[in-house]
Amino acid sequence: MLTLIMSSKIYNAKIRLSDKYYFL
Numbered sequence: 001m002l003t004l005i006m007s008s009k010i011y012n013a014k015i016r017l018s019d020k021y022y023f024l
């Protein structure tokens with residue numbers, strides 16, 4: 001359960017990062 005939350009946080013962070021680079 002804890003690993004799932006951590007992985008989801010990392011996944012969201014990656015998406016935000018890719019969005020930033022996409023709009024650059």
